[in-house]
Amino acid sequence: MEERRGGGGEPRLVSDPVCGGDCTPVPPRRLKNRDFPLSVKRRRSGSAPEHKVHCVLVGDGAVGKTSLIVSYTTNGYPTEYVPTAFDNFTVMVVVDGKPVRLQLCDMAGQLERLRPLCYRSADVFLLCYSVVRPCSFHNITTKWLPEIRQHCPGTPLVLVGTQLDLREDVQVLIHLAQNQQRPVGTEEGRRLAQELGAVSFAECSALTQKNLKDTFDSAILASIQQTETNGVQQQQKLTLRKKTPDKIKSLSETWWRKINCLMGEQNCEFK
Template sequence: MATKTHSVVCAAVGDGGVGKTCLMLTFLTGKYPDQYLPGAMEWNSEYSHVTEKPVKLQYEGMEVSLTLVDTVGLDEYQRLRGMVCAKTDVYLLCYDVTMPSTLERIEHHWLPEIKEYSETAPYILVGMKTDERTKIDKDSGPRYKAIPTEEGLRMAERLGAFGYVECSAKKGRGIRRVFESAALAYLDRYMPENTRKKSCAIS
């Protein structure tokens, strides 16, 4: 029996600078970008050979062809995000674990925005830059206070996210788990209810 392939569009949203582009490019190339890359990954032509190709993932006999969509986090680009997110199947709600304001914006800005694009598409909360947690100075002020894993888990549950995943693109930790969770969130629609599993693993 041939394996059924599910074509899935996965879009990452979140404030500018939280690491969306680095996450995707590190996953696609296996190497963390050496320099800061402003804007969406599609804007960097040197990566076009990988950004244009779907990624194949396997899960319990099913195959997911995952097309990754990066977005620009500035508010003035909302119209453009609406165009690229129009056919998104799964969202990654990304925030920086060292900047509480980026998590607050998930609840008050990014979740309401993706609900405008789709009321039914699943979404995953993703805590980024976990390698920076230990570097945050206790006296650096509330803007740069590290957010613990437990708070991310609570927020994911409160927002009705499919799951919560943490990662560090720079250290190469938890990256694949992010996209495996996105594939699982999509496949959850096709699995019998008694076999469904929430993806709350922390990597």
């Protein structure tokens, strides 16, 4: 259990992820909703209500989105690159003692028609680029942000630089130099996050798991904070609606008293 700070500065505790809610981490294997034991679902039916966070990972293909999810949910690392079309992963975490079901949607960077289907229910986005693929960093502003803002203009974003372990890899650096390129720097990513209005910025590695949990914690807390903010705003609207009729009635009485005064039908003494 680690302490994280929400948008208001208050510390919040986020547990390690547990696959399926009750099972322990396993070797690399994609756990989907259909893999959860029925007994687990029955046990949860009478338990405390859980908060759901739908997190969507977007970015160019081959930047390591699937690897992030597999490493985070199973403590394993995929040894082969297999292009993803559409995958859903679910883990359970505990935030401030309350259960949270984290649903992770892994979308292909190449399938433009399918992506909006996953966007509609998103609570938070992980906007991913590879620190050793400058073109993927460039595409954040030219492709991914406009697409997300078109479908989900108010959904919080977390900007994520992936494949951090390769930034100092000699072979990678040689390959980039041959193409007159260099890795994307941390400050470049931080500046872009500020320009995009992202709620958080992180660089992480699925292989070494450096900053991996912090990255997903940021997404979870951003979604929860957004939900809480929306709830407060909704409550304020309901309160305003309840008070509005009385206010209108009061204004109407004062208005009619003034009219009667002007018409000489009553004493014109107002407090």
